Every structure is written in C-alpha cells, then in structure tokens.
Amino acid sequence: MIKKEKYLQKLLPQKFYQRDTVTVAKELLGQLLFHFDGINLTLGRIVETEAYLGEGDAASHSFRGVTPRCRTMFARAGKAYIYQIYGVHHCFNITTELPEIGSAVLIRALEPLEGVELMQRRRGRYNLRDLCSGPAKLVQALGIKKEHDGLSLAEGVIGVSRHGLSVGEVIYTTTRVGITKAADLPLRFYIKDNQYVSKK
DNA sequence: GATTGGATCGCCT
DNA sequence: GGCGATCCAATCG
Numbered sequence: 001m002i003k004k005e006k007y008l009q010k011l012l013p014q015k016f017y018q019r020d021t022v023t024v025a026k027e028l029l030g031q032l033l034f035h036f037d038g039i040n041l042t043l044g045r046i047v048e049t050e051a052y053l054g055e056g057d058a059a060s061h062s063f064r065g066v067t068p069r070c071r072t073m074f075a076r077a078g079k080a081y082i083y084q085i086y087g088v089h090h091c092f093n094i095t096t097e098l099p100e101i102g103s104a105v106l107i108r109a110l111e112p113l114e115g116v117e118l119m120q121r122r123r124g125r126y127n128l129r130d131l132c133s134g135p136a137k138l139v140q141a142l143g144i145k146k147e148h149d150g151l152s153l154a155e156g157v158i159g160v161s162r163h164g165l166s167v168g169e170v171i172y173t174t175t176r177v178g179i180t181k182a183a184d185l186p187l188r189f190y191i192k193d194n195q196y197v198s199k200k
Numbered sequence: 201g202a203t204t205g206g207a208t209c210g211c212c213t
Numbered sequence: 214g215g216c217g218a219t220c221c222a223a224t225c226g
Binding site for chain 3: 061064067068069070083084085086087088
C-alpha cells in the first residue's frame with residue numbers, strides 16, 4: 001500500500017489555487033482528491049464543484065467579511081476550508097485567490113476510486129453512487145474532519161493529484177444547489193452525464 | 201441574550 | 214416530494 005507516493009508526485013502546486021475562483025472550480029474537475037489518514041488512503045475523482053466568490057456573492061460565507069467560521073476563506077490559496085452545516089454534516093472547500101479575497105471552491109461530488117471498501121464502511125452504504133455524491137457524503141467517505149480546517153493541501157494529508165478530463169468529457173454549468181441568496185449565479189460545474197454527480 | 205436558519209442527508213410516505 | 218435531525222454562527226435588539 002505505497003500508493004500514496006504516486007499521488008504525491010503529481011500534487012497540484014499552490015499556484016494552481018491562487019487564481020480566479022471560477023477557473024479553479026472548473027479545472028478541479030477530473031482531478032483526484034485524496035485523504036491519507038496515517039494508515040489508509042481514500043481517493044476519488046472530482047466530478048462536481050461550486051465557486052463561492054470573495055466579492056458580490058451573497059451566498060458566500062465571506063460576504064460580510066471575516067467571522068470566526070469563515071476566517072479560513074481569507075487564508076492563503078490551497079488550504080482546506082471545512083465548516084459544519086445543518087448541525088450534523090461537514091463540507092469541504094479549497095481556498096482560492098489572494099488572502100484578502102475570501103473565496104473558495106466547494107467540492108460537491110467524487111467518483112470513488114481508491115479505498116472504496118473503507119469508504120463503504122465509513123458511510124454505511126455500499127452502492128458506489130451513494131458514497132461521494134454530495135458534499136457531506138464525500139467528507140464522511142474520505143474521513144475528513146473539522147480539525148482539518150486550515151490545513152494546507154501541500155502537506156499531502158489531504159491533497160489533489162493531477163489527472164485531467166477524459167476525451168469527450170464536457171463541463172456543464174448551472175446554478176448552485178441549496179442556497180437562497182445569489183441563487184441565480186452560474187457557479188456550479190460538473191462533468192456532463194457523469195453518474196456520480198449529486199444532482200442532474 | 202435570544203432568535204433564526206442554513207453550501208445536507210436519509211428516511212418516510 | 215416532504216420533513217426531522219441537531220448545532221452554532223450570524224444577526225438583531
């Protein structure tokens with residue numbers, strides 16, 4: 001189980017994230033998100049993302065400036081921003097742009113690829129399509145915790161490894177899921193016809 | 201100090 | 214398709 005090394009070799013550099021949030025959200029599609037918990041590696045291919053902007057986006061936690069919850073959104077690009085939602089779940093984001101811009105990309109769905117058995121145990125679900133087809137589902141499947149908030153993806157504990165889109169795969173753009181403010185902005189991106197996205 | 205509601209999920213009908 | 218779980222950040226007074 002030395003699989004970890006081959007993914008670390010292709011770790012996306014910090015500069016990948018320190019760019020326009022919409023660009024990062026689109027270019028994360030097809031890449032490989034992993035978590036190494038010290039013993040086991042779980043990994044999936046990113047098939048759905050959403051951009052949360054640092055300016056003019058009322059749905060973004062950063063809309064009214066720095067608060068205790070969203071302070072990580074104002075950290076350097078390429079860090080994990082993890083928050084609790086509905087009292088019971090957690091969501092995983094990656095910070096983008098320059099630190100003064102409170103922006104991030106929400107990872108909404110993965111195609112499970114490595115450590116599938118462990119994901120199934122963590123989820124208590126066995127159908128592959130039920131493992132990572134939602135932001136809180138993939139956090140649970142990968143074993144990501146709120147303690148990882150602020151962690152740099154350059155550490156290689158949680159990280160994204162390069163792996164582009166396949167030939168013929170097309171990116172679809174829609175409005176974001178589950179928000180009421182700024183609900184009309186086209187900031188959700190997913191791989192068209194992919195069976196692992198959270199919603200069509 | 202109190203109230204409100206949320207970047208969700210899974211079970212129920 | 215509807216709704217309860219369950220907590221705390223954000224907002225208001």
